[in-house]
Amino acid sequence: MEPNPALSNNATLEEQSLRDGLQNEARLFSLDEKLELVGLLVEAGVKRLQIGSFVDPRRVPQMGQTEELARLVHAAWPDLVCSGLVLNAQGLDRAVGCGMRHLSLSVSVSDGHSRSNAGCSAQEALDRMVVLVRRAVGLGIGVRAGVQCAFGCASAGEVDEKTVLAAVQRLAAAGAGEINLADTAGMAHPLRVRELVARVRETVPEAVLSLHLHDTRGLGLANLFAGYEAGIRLFDVAAGGLGGCPFVQGAAGNVATEDTVHLFDRMGVVTGIDLHGLVKVVRRYEQLLGRELPGRMRRVLSFGEA
């Protein structure tokens, strides 16, 4: 069993820039560029990383080299917790085939979001996902079950709390050791984070809980702070604040890794990640993408330089 991060004051960050960050970018990153970025992230102290998703590369060409990347990353950094996103049975087959030992199996609890993203109702998607979670757990894979739109959906509005809790219960019962509540549309606010985390913990007291927050409405760090105070010790972040979901109205990026590390540094919470190392990662992303990213600390720490 994995150690329960909630028993420590320290926080663990799972880096999402290579998956949630790059999946919506027009630019296709080469395998070498992705490997270079993983290297810079590891050098900065990142210990958990989502390297990509096992989705149809014809639909999402940015995620086309996930198997090959997985093999190279496993070989180069054997101690890194290297995860990948799986949304369906074909994806799970591919992930198993390339030796993934950690996976994020993710499903939306918003019917509208599920229909546009997964092509079926939220109920159908959950039924299928429960089967996949059981299969992955049976293969000895460490499974995070992700609940997309746990805080509501921009187009379909509020999601009933009972729906979220029922999904969480089924996913944990299927063997997922970690439940990831995803604010896919950036709809959460701090009071709601506190409330939902408490209800989910009552529902699945044995599961490790984690949060995946988007900064769409500027509340990413406020929600992360509320989550930390509610006992969450595991957060998804992306260097530079990269990312966003193409199906969600006005979506901005993930909470920026460097801004999160700065917040935790100020609070005396250890993440093991070095802010200056992250700035190198953000600069490399900015160079490759040819634009400034929304995260703040790269700019603050670069101020006054040539």
Next chain:
Amino acid sequence: MEPNPALSNNATLEEQSLRDGLQNEARLFSLDEKLELVGLLVEAGVKRLQIGSFVDPRRVPQMGQTEELARLVHAAWPDLVCSGLVLNAQGLDRAVGCGMRHLSLSVSVSDGHSRSNAGCSAQEALDRMVVLVRRAVGLGIGVRAGVQCAFGCASAGEVDEKTVLAAVQRLAAAGAGEINLADTAGMAHPLRVRELVARVRETVPEAVLSLHLHDTRGLGLANLFAGYEAGIRLFDVAAGGLGGCPFVQGAAGNVATEDTVHLFDRMGVVTGIDLHGLVKVVRRYEQLLGRELPGRMRRVLSFGEA
């Protein structure tokens, strides 16, 4: 005596875009443009507004028409709490001369920041400011005393808490009914906001406390949330997230009015300000400045429009 906003769950926002927002912009706004913006802000429900500062217009030409603007705004919107920023005796003379009934008298507790901004040590600046507060209070003016760099200074680093509390005590004893803690350099974090607000309240239990937060390091809304939970009911904000201090490293803008209203709307806290009305203000600022502003809710609410 003004009603104590801390006795309500509702929050009051003081709009800073015309002062802290415009003072660093290269573009000079005409009197007509400023009046139009005040009109749009009032229409959106803004009830407190800083219209400008009484500083040397040769040094800050953006603030050149403050007297004339004050007269026109007082005449057009007699119920608006219309305030202005005063940093020295000449400024107070000018503010009194144009009939200001509310003033922000502001002083830095960081020695380095005080020397670059006010040209004297923090101790000298405080001594002079205490005299001005007494004078303004004696004239029947509602006085907010602002404490710049209350959460530290980017160049000079930490500011000793004792220095902050001593300044607060002297300013309140001089008659300031409101103490405004300003995070001029965006150095605050939520735990520190909670801590300092508690200490300041113990020190000056009769004063109304307010917060002036900058989003330099992305923590503006997280700090505002922590301040609200610590009992603060009065916050400075600027439409679009305009603003920043030219003497502070990497400074970004004030907390965006529209993002704050969205947060409070979601929390069920009444501000009396309409989000869609604010979007009109932000659009007008963006049109006049020819660039997008950092606040998020204008973009979220404009998504999908032509």
